[in-house]
Structure formats: structure tokens, C-alpha cells
Amino acid sequence: MKTEVRNLTRVFGRTVAVNDISFSFEDGNIFGFIGPNGAGKTTTIRIMATLDLATSGDVFYDGVSATLYPEAVRRVVGYMPDSLPGYKDIQVWEYLDFFARSFGLKGAERTRALNDIVEFTNLGELRNKFLFALSKGMKQRVSLARALIHNPKVLIMDEPAAGLDPRARHELRTLLKILAEQKKAIFLSSHILSELQDICDGAVIIEQGRLLSAGTLNDLLSQVNGGTPAPVQTPTGGTDGLSGGASAAAAAPQPQTAPKGVSITLKTPRGEAEPVRLKLLEHPLTRSADLFDDDEVHAVIEGSDTEVSRAVGTVFAAGLTVLSFTRNQMGLEELFMKITQGKVQ
Amino acid sequence: MSSLSSLRNIGESLNPVFIKEMRQYFQNRRMLVFMGVLLIAQFICALFFSSAMKFDASDDSGVGFFLLIIFAGAILSILICAIGAEQRFAEERSDKELNYAMLTTLNPASIIWGKLAGAMVMILCIFSMLLPFLTAAYFMRGISAASLLLTLYIFPVLVLNTLAGIFAGAFGQKWITILYFIGIINFGLGITPVAFSIAEDLMESNATDPEFWIALLIEYKVAFLIGVLFFLLALAVVSPPKSNRFFATKIYLFALPFLTLILIAPYYIIFAGPSYPPEMFYVVEFLACAFSIVVLAVLALFETPTNSIRVYMKCPRGFIGRRLHFLFSSGFSGSVGLIFPILTIPAALAPLAELSVKETEVACGFLCILMSFLGYVILSLILSWRTRLSAPAWLWTIILVVTGNILPWIPVAVNEGELDSEPLRVACMLLSQTYSLMEIFDAPGKNLCITALIISSAITVGLFLLLLPAINKAFRQHRYPEITAKPPTKEMLGK
Numbered sequence: 001m002k003t004e005v006r007n008l009t010r011v012f013g014r015t016v017a018v019n020d021i022s023f024s025f026e027d028g029n030i031f032g033f034i035g036p037n038g039a040g041k042t043t044t045i046r047i048m049a050t051l052d053l054a055t056s057g058d059v060f061y062d063g064v065s066a067t068l069y070p071e072a073v074r075r076v077v078g079y080m081p082d083s084l085p086g087y088k089d090i091q092v093w094e095y096l097d098f099f100a101r102s103f104g105l106k107g108a109e110r111t112r113a114l115n116d117i118v119e120f121t122n123l124g125e126l127r128n129k130f131l132f133a134l135s136k137g138m139k140q141r142v143s144l145a146r147a148l149i150h151n152p153k154v155l156i157m158d159e160p161a162a163g164l165d166p167r168a169r170h171e172l173r174t175l176l177k178i179l180a181e182q183k184k185a186i187f188l189s190s191h192i193l194s195e196l197q198d199i200c201d202g203a204v205i206i207e208q209g210r211l212l213s214a215g216t217l218n219d220l221l222s223q224v225n226g227g228t229p230a231p232v233q234t235p236t237g238g239t240d241g242l243s244g245g246a247s248a249a250a251a252a253p254q255p256q257t258a259p260k261g262v263s264i265t266l267k268t269p270r271g272e273a274e275p276v277r278l279k280l281l282e283h284p285l286t287r288s289a290d291l292f293d294d295d296e297v298h299a300v301i302e303g304s305d306t307e308v309s310r311a312v313g314t315v316f317a318a319g320l321t322v323l324s325f326t327r328n329q330m331g332l333e334e335l336f337m338k339i340t341q342g343k344v345q
Numbered sequence: 346m347s348s349l350s351s352l353r354n355i356g357e358s359l360n361p362v363f364i365k366e367m368r369q370y371f372q373n374r375r376m377l378v379f380m381g382v383l384l385i386a387q388f389i390c391a392l393f394f395s396s397a398m399k400f401d402a403s404d405d406s407g408v409g410f411f412l413l414i415i416f417a418g419a420i421l422s423i424l425i426c427a428i429g430a431e432q433r434f435a436e437e438r439s440d441k442e443l444n445y446a447m448l449t450t451l452n453p454a455s456i457i458w459g460k461l462a463g464a465m466v467m468i469l470c471i472f473s474m475l476l477p478f479l480t481a482a483y484f485m486r487g488i489s490a491a492s493l494l495l496t497l498y499i500f501p502v503l504v505l506n507t508l509a510g511i512f513a514g515a516f517g518q519k520w521i522t523i524l525y526f527i528g529i530i531n532f533g534l535g536i537t538p539v540a541f542s543i544a545e546d547l548m549e550s551n552a553t554d555p556e557f558w559i560a561l562l563i564e565y566k567v568a569f570l571i572g573v574l575f576f577l578l579a580l581a582v583v584s585p586p587k588s589n590r591f592f593a594t595k596i597y598l599f600a601l602p603f604l605t606l607i608l609i610a611p612y613y614i615i616f617a618g619p620s621y622p623p624e625m626f627y628v629v630e631f632l633a634c635a636f637s638i639v640v641l642a643v644l645a646l647f648e649t650p651t652n653s654i655r656v657y658m659k660c661p662r663g664f665i666g667r668r669l670h671f672l673f674s675s676g677f678s679g680s681v682g683l684i685f686p687i688l689t690i691p692a693a694l695a696p697l698a699e700l701s702v703k704e705t706e707v708a709c710g711f712l713c714i715l716m717s718f719l720g721y722v723i724l725s726l727i728l729s730w731r732t733r734l735s736a737p738a739w740l741w742t743i744i745l746v747v748t749g750n751i752l753p754w755i756p757v758a759v760n761e762g763e764l765d766s767e768p769l770r771v772a773c774m775l776l777s778q779t780y781s782l783m784e785i786f787d788a789p790g791k792n793l794c795i796t797a798l799i800i801s802s803a804i805t806v807g808l809f810l811l812l813l814p815a816i817n818k819a820f821r822q823h824r825y826p827e828i829t830a831k832p833p834t835k836e837m838l839g840k
Contacts, residue, residue: 072833086440102449
């Protein structure tokens with residue numbers, strides 16, 4: 001199922017919460033939604049989940065408008081909000097049973113759906129517990145189970161990992177990967193960018209309601225790591241399953257290309273680190289060289305691939321002991337910091 | 346086996362919200378404690394009253410016990426069902442659980458129905474617990490068989506309380522909850538003496554008096570009519586954003602005077618006489634109209650117009666359909682437009698009251714006021730739209746109303762307070778509301794009608810002055826784009 005956000009705008013009074021953003025993704029993809037607080041992520045997500053109505057623009061699921069046919073869209077979309085289940089006097093199983101019934105599941109079909117989802121989210125031991133007695137991580141699992149009870153094709157998640165401990169986050173990542181393997185499209189907002197980078201196929205970055213960048217993770221990172229800039233495509237012309245909107249091209253400040261380079265840590269005989277550091281700094285490609293204790297030097301060498309490899313070859317030829325050697329690349333977090341300015345509306 | 350499967354089928358077809366509500370009721374510790382206390386208290390009271398009966402063998406010792414049980418049941422029902430429903434709904438709203446329910450295939454009506462049905466079943470459960478003790482009270486003597494019907498009287502009051510609770514809870518805001526508590530406490534305090542007075546009447550075997558039953562039935566009907574309004578308002582509150590949320594409420598408010606008319610017509614036919622003169626029925630109808638107008642006016646002040654694509658989707662494309670849709674759509678302009686036809690209902694019924702008392706002045710004056718309002722508004726709109734003078738319609742209305750009200754007093758002053766010419770008198774009545782009112786005041790009696798008339802007229806004038814520019818703007822903006830979009834597939838609809 002192809003999900004398309006097309007020229008979406010949402011205005012609250014004088015505030016433009018979401019300003020003409022467009023992107024799309026398809027099933028089997030995990031798509032991250034990134035932006036500073038107040039960027040318009042939750043507003044976009046609420047419109048995608050049919051909880052709110054856009055001022056202009058629309059969201060399409062396989063071409064079916066979420067504005068015009070919200071009832072049909074709700075059958076194929078699962079929404080996991082940033083808030084947790086709030087009922088106090090109801091058991092986990094009863095809670096899920098309520099939503100299963102509300103989606104029109106009857107008899108054996110409902111029982112099967114309940115059992116499957118309880119098993120998938122590992123809620124078996126908790127099924128007879130009251131919701132108020134659950135921890136935050138457990139409640140998140142219940143929330144995920146609720147979003148998946150009707151077996152949606154698209155799963156929209158708003159800050160699913162917020163406040164979870166490392167183990168719960170790891171479990172969530174695993175579940176998301178399984179869901180992606182089941183050919184579900186997953187769209188999630190998160191502030192934990194390092195984890196998003198591990199699981200996401202693509203990302204959308206917004207700030208002040210405007211789309212800054214959208215595309216596959218490789219394309220996005222190659223923009224800042226010096227590769228060929230990712231082509232920006234219209235929503236209808238997405239070719240890779242993940243595409244950014246045409247409006248993004250005009251609105252987004254193009255990220256500056258970061259210079260390629262390597263970080264290198266050298267081991268020297270005790271007391272000889274300083275001369276080595278000075279020697280390294282004499283080289284025109286050396287960006288920085290720092291001492292660690294009195295027998296280690298950490299240097300950053302930048303330049304084109306050929307230049308860097310020559311410089312590194314010189315180091316090796318000098319017979320110095322190389323402790324570590326890493327190619328410098330920007331991650332999602334660095335990309336986010338580089339292209340956003342931390343502005344809120 | 347077949348009965349089991351049919352029970353299962355019934356279970357499958359039940360409203361999911363109702364099932365959830367029942368589970369919540371029976372798993373709520375506070376509620377279970379209340380029920381337990383009620384049982385114990387009843388048992389103690391039964392012992393007390395039965396021992397009292399031994400010492401004083403009067404014939405009415407069951408009456409006190411009976412009333413006490415009913416009163417306890419009513420209080421408990423209000424605590425558990427009405428306040429409980431309000432609290433739970435408000436929590437669902439603030440916890441956003443209602444949003445998630447709305448993301449399923451449930452619609453707002455099924456959510457409200459489910460909550461109401463849950464509360465009703467709980468009220469029945471509470472009164473079922475009372476039943477053995479009520480029966481015991483009956484055998485203690487002093488109660489006629491008809492007095493057991495008293496329990497029926499309490500139900501519409503409880504349903505109304507519950508619906509008000511659901512309506513208040515639908516907002517999910519603390520200040521509404523506080524208002525609801527204040528309202529229910531005052532209502533409780535106000536209704537208790539009335540309830541006991543009716544109960545005592547019933548106990549004294551006045552149940553054969555038809556006036557008692559008229560009063561009881563009218564109370565049922567009032568409870569029903571207001572209950573429906575609370576239901577529709579709750580529906581409006583939980584409706585999704587940018588939907589035509591007051592559509593059903595407005596249709597109901599428009600129909601309310603007609604419904605009242607249908608409901609009071611049988612009494613008019615059967616009981617019209619010295620105790621219930623025809624103008625009493627006219628006053629009831631007039632009050633229904635005033636109620637509709639006031640609620641519409643309040644809606645007009647708080648509604649925002651919803652020119653959303655979802656509203657357009659459901660809008661008829663025909664000339665008449667489109668205009669009717671505008672009238673009933675959410676937004677102040679339509680509400681104000683609806684007030685006019687409602688105002689004409691009592692005007693049309695005025696001759697009924699007039700026939701009985703032979704006072705043509707009231708009906709005539711009333712009709713003149715209505716006609717002058719309508720005339721002024723139409724003239725203002727025409728002047729605003731069709732002239733090149735830049736004054737908006739509301740300014741035209743002020744100029745016309747002020748001028749029209751001053752002018753008739755000139756011939757009155759010239760003729761020293763009396764207008765001999767009948768055509769001049771009628772013209773003055775048509776032109777000036779103040780002159781019409783003077784004519785009405787000169788007629789004897791009908792003080793209630795006149796007071797109601799003045800109040801509703803003042804509301805109408807105020808609204809028009811406030812809202813005329815908005816009416817024009819809103820109607821011009823009410824355009825309906827042609828919508829072309831791919832419809833969902835059968836698979837997507839789950840068929």
C-alpha cells in the first residue's frame with residue numbers, strides 16, 4: 001500500500017503548524033519522521049491517522065483520500081499515539097477486546113486476532129492484569145497491540161520509544177523489524193535518532209512545519225557525506241518506495257557537503273607523541289591532531305579519497321603503530337543538527 | 346445448545362462501548378462498595394421498620410420505608426450512573442481514549458448509546474436490588490398497589506441526569522465537571538421536595554385524580570424532550586473536527602415546537618376546561634418555542650462555521666437542499682435564520698388562545714412585531730446588497746429599527762395619545778415594535794405571554810444586530826466544490 005502525503009497544510013489561527021509538505025512511502029518500509037519539538041510532527045501524524053483535518057492538501061492510501069473517506073482509511077491504518085492507555089478499571093484483554101469489537105471483528109475471528117496480537121506483543125502473562133497496574137513499557141506494548149488489532153497495512157507511531165528503558169526499546173525495534181518484514185508500512189516519529197538510523201529505510205525531516213528533507217536514508221546521508229545528492233521527486237513520481245516532495249526542494253536549505261576524511265589514532269613510544277603530532281600538523285590535509293597521554297596521537301585527515309589515501313600511506317610508511325582507523329561519516333543525528341536550526345513556531 | 350449460540354449471537358451484536366461500560370461498572374471497587382452498603386442499609390432499615398410496626402400498629406408504617414428505599418436508590422443511581430458516567434467519560438476524553446475509539450469503525454452515536462445503555466442497565470440493577478425490600482414495604486401496609494408505580498416516576502429523572510452527565514463528560518474539562526456537580530446538587534435539592542410531595546400524593550391514594558397523571562405525564566415528556574437534546578448535544582461534542590456537528594441538534598430544535606404541539610394536543614382535546622384553559626396550552630407551546638430559540642441563540646454564539654470538504658460531501662446539490670443545508674449547518678448564520686420560522690409558530694397558534702378569551706389585541710400585536718422584524722431584516726439585507734452605499738446590513742438594521750420605532754410616536758403625539766384612524770393604527774403597529782407592545786399592554790391579562798414575547802423579541806433583535814454581517818459573509822462563502830476522488834475499494838471497506 002502506497003501512502004502519499006500531498007501538499008499538506010494545517011493552520012491553527014495564525015499559526016501554520018504544517019506548511020505544504022509532501023512525501024510518500026510504501027509497504028515494507030520503516031520511515032522516520034524527525035523534527036524539533038513544535039515542528040508539526042504530531043499534527044501531521046494526527047492528520048494521517050484521520051484524527052484531524054488538513055486545511056489544504058491531503059493524505060492518500062493507495063489513492064484513497066483520508067479526508068473524504070476516513071472510515072475506509074481507518075480500516076487500513078493503525079495509530080499508536082504518544083500517550084498511553086488511560087483506563088484504570090479494565091484488564092488488558094478486555095481493553096484489546098473492546099477495540100477488536102469496535103473494528104467489527106466477530107466470534108472466532110476476534111478470538112484469533114486477540115490471541116495473535118497478544119502473542120506477537122508478548123502480553124500473554126499480562127492479559128488479565130488491570131491497565132493501571134502496568135509499567136510504561138508494558139503499556140506501550142498494549143498500545144502497539146491496540147494499533148495492530150485490526151491488522152492494518154500502515155502503522156503510524158508517534159514517539160513510540162519515548163521514556164522506554166533500553167531493553168524495551170530493543171524489543172520495540174525487533175517488533176518493528178518483524179512488522180516491516182510482514183510488508184507493513186511503518187511511519188514513526190522519534191527523537192532517538194541513532195536508533196532510527198538502525199531501523200529506518202528512510203526519513204522525513206521537518207522544521208517549523210516545513211519539509212527540510214525526505215528520502216531514503218542512504219540518499220539523505222549521501223547528501224551530507226559528499227555523495228551524489230539524492231534526487232528530489234514528486235509524490236506521484238516516487239521510484240524508490242521513498243520519496244520527498246517537490247515542495248521540499250524549494251523549501252529546504254540544501255545541506256552543505258561535508259568533507260570526506262579519516263580519523264586515525266597512532267601509538268608512539270612514550271615521550272615521542274609531541275614530535276609526531278607536530279609532524280602530522282605540517283601535512284596540509286591534517287585538520288587536527290591531539291595528544292592522548294604522552295604516547296597516543298589522534299588526528300583527523302580530510303581531503304579527496306586519493307589525497308587521504310596518500311596521506312594515510314605516508315603515516316603507515318613512517319612505521320608508526322596505528323591503533324584505530326575510521327572513515328568519518330555523518331549520521332542521522334549529525335544530519336539533523338546540520339539542517340535544522342532548532343526553531344519552533 | 347441453540348439457546349447458547351443465540352445468546353452468543355446477541356453478545357456479538359451488542360454495542361462494544363456498552364460491553365466495555367458494563368465491565369468497568371462491575372470492576373469498579375467504589376461501585377461494589379456502594380452496592381454492598383445499600384444492601385446492608387436496606388436490611389437494617391427493614392428490621393427497624395418491622396420492629397416499629399410491632400409497637401405501633403398503624404396502617405401506614407410501610408410508607409416511610411418505601412420512600413426511604415426509593416430515595417436511597419435514586420441517590421445511588423445518580424452517584425453511580427450519572428456522576429459515574431460523567432467522570433468516566435471526562436477521563437476518557439482527557440486521556441484521549443475517546444480519540445482512539447473514534448479511530449475505529451465506531452461512530453459518535455454508538456459511543457453515546459453505549460454509555461447510556463450501560464448506565465441504564467446499572468440503574469435497573471440498583472432497583473432490582475431494591476425490589477425485595479420494596480415488596481416487603483408493600484406488605485407492611487399503607488401503600489396502594491398503584492403507588493408502586495412511583496418507581497416509574499423516578500426513571501425519567503435518572504435518565505435525564507445520566508444524559509446530562511454524559512453531555513458534561515463529553516467535554517473532558519474540569520470546569521464543566523464542576524458546573525455539572527453544581528447543577529446536579531441544585532437539581533437534587535430542588536427536585537427532592539417535589540418528588541416527596543408527589544410521592545405523598547400518591548401514597549394518599551390520589552392516583553385516581555387525572556390531574557396528577559397529567560402532571561406526571563407532562564414531566565415524563567419534558568424529561569424525554571430535554572433528554573434527547575442532551576443526547577444530541579453530547580453527540581455534537583464528540584463529533585470529529587470540521588464535521589457538521591450541530592446538524593442533528595438544529596433539526597431537533599426546529600422540530601421541538603412541533604413535537605411539543607403533538608404531545609400537548611391530546612391534553613388540549615381531553616382536558617381543556619376551567620382547570621386547564623386553552624391559553625395554558627398556548628403558554629406551554631410558546632415556552633417550547635422560546636426554549637428552542639434560546640438554545641439556538643446560544644449555539645449561534647458558540648458555533649464556528651465548518652466549510653470543510655467533509656461537510657460539502659454530504660451537502661445536497663439542489664437549490665432548496667443547499668439552502669436548507671445552510672440553515673441546519675454548524676455556524677451561527679443558519680441558527681439565526683432558523684429562529685424566524687420558530688417565531689412564527691406561536692404566532693400561528695395565537696388565534697387558538699385568542700378564541701377562548703376573545704382578545705384579538707394580543708395576537709394582532711404579536712403578529713405585527715414578528716412581521717416588522719422580518720420586514721426590517723429583509724429590507725436591511727436588500728439595502729446592504731443592492732445599494733452602493735457602503736453601510737453593512739447590521740447598520741441598516743439599526744437605522745431602520747430606530748427610525749421605524751420613532752416615527753409612529755409622531756402621530757400619537759399629534760393626536761394626544763389616541764389614533765382614530767384604523768389603517769394608521771395598523772401601519773404604526775407594523776412599523777414599530779414599541780407601539781405594538783403598547784397595544785398589547787393595553788389589552789387586559791396575558792402577562793405571561795407578554796413577558797415571554799418581550800424576552801424572545803429582545804433576544805432576536807440582539808442576535809440580528811450582532812450577527813447580520815456574519816450571515817451575509819457566511820452564506821456567500823457557502824460554495825460547494827465538485828469533488829472528484831478515488832473511492833475506497835471493497836477490500837478497504839472490509840466487505
